[in-house]
Amino acid sequence: MRTLFVDPKTDFVFKKIFGTEEHKPLLVALLNGLLELDEVHRVVEVELLSPEQRPVVQELMRSIVDVKCVDARGARYVVEMQVLNVEGFDKRVVYNVAKAYTTQLKRGQKYPDLDDVIGVTICDFELWPRREMPHVPMLSRWCMQEQHRGAKGLGQLQFVFLELPKYDASRPPVTAVEKWAYFFREADNLEMVPEVLAERPYADALEAARAADFTEEEWDAYIRAGMAIQDKRGALSLASKQGRAQGWQEGKQEGKQEGRQEGMRAMRAALSEVLRQRGLTPGPQEQERLDGCEDLGTLQRWLVQAVSATSVSDALG
Known part of the structure; x- marks a missing residue:
């Protein structure tokens, strides 16, 4: 309705x-x-x-x-x-x-x-x-x-x-x-x-x-846009929870820096899961770029883009 x-x-x-x-x-x-x-x-x-x-x-x-x-x-x-x-x-x-x-x-x-x-x-x-x-x-x-x-x-x-x-x-x-x-x-x-x-x-x-x-086409586009926003919120929430949980545990044992690294690993894992669910498989160079990224803001941006991207290159753009 x-x-x-x-x-x-x-x-x-x-x-x-x-x-x-x-x-x-x-x-x-x-x-x-x-x-x-x-x-x-x-x-x-x-x-x-x-x-x-x-x-x-x-x-x-x-x-x-x-x-x-x-x-x-x-x-x-x-x-x-x-x-x-x-x-x-x-x-x-x-x-x-x-x-x-x-x-x-x-x-x-x-x-x-x-x-x-x-x-x-x-x-x-x-x-x-x-x-x-x-x-x-x-x-x-x-x-x-x-x-x-x-x-x-x-x-x-x-x-x-x-x-x-x-x-x-x-x-x-x-x-x-x-x-x-x-x-x-x-x-x-x-x-x-x-x-x-x-x-x-x-x-x-x-x-x-x-x-x-x-029109019906415009209404469908509107619904898809709303769903994309909810998907992005969900992806960010999941990555945030994973990063906080794993980073906090690691941080207690090995210090804040290692905890931050673990948080980024959790973010990469969430990004890989979103790509997998969308049927997108990174090539060797794309996987190397993903694994080597050490900037949390970039990983977060890639995660948001991956929710609606049609290719891995779009997601990592």
Whole structure:
């Protein structure tokens, strides 16, 4: 049985709502809302990058929507919806934005031709947990700052994060940021259009997420996307439990370093099991690469990719 609205946090739906020519006004509204831009600097038009314009960078291709947004300054934006928190995610965001900046220059172009790049990331988890960093709000903005006097500069790279779990559900949403957070968190649980989302652009976003308008093929793709997320959560949970259990036992006997090594061995075992269940067999070089990996973040990323990969090379990409 279909819900009234689908979950906009799944990659398929996020692309459908914010990454198509038909719904470009929704992307403009989302950017203006999350960037809290005044009238002078508001985004007025967006141009979705064609496949030929996208940087050929594996990590950057994993962003849900990679767009070129034209505002008063001609800035570019990398927009991403991230459901699962994986080790090194913040570094990946910085890498993606930096790549989007450096790959602008073609042969013969000069540095003044570079446009600013702003990463806009919506997280369905706390990237900066409240218990550790209580002063980081639900919507945070990051840019370079001079450390002695606090002067802001070098704004060519900027980062905006919306952490959905920090939304205050004890009261109705009031600001544009709160309404977008409410939309992402609650859309698939709604049984009617709530009054707080009855105006544009939120009502238009809900209309684009209306399940009844999905074709059978789109609905099947949506269900598969949701199942893939659950599979990835399960794989990460399994690897985490195995790594903690075996690493802790080994750590008690032979010290923390050996315990860490045992934890990585458990992660490799979980990755091998996922590949086996999907009928994927590593070749000699791929197996050597898997066995020789000593970076826990890389192993975790491979595990997430293996859940939906169609080949071992995709999983280890």
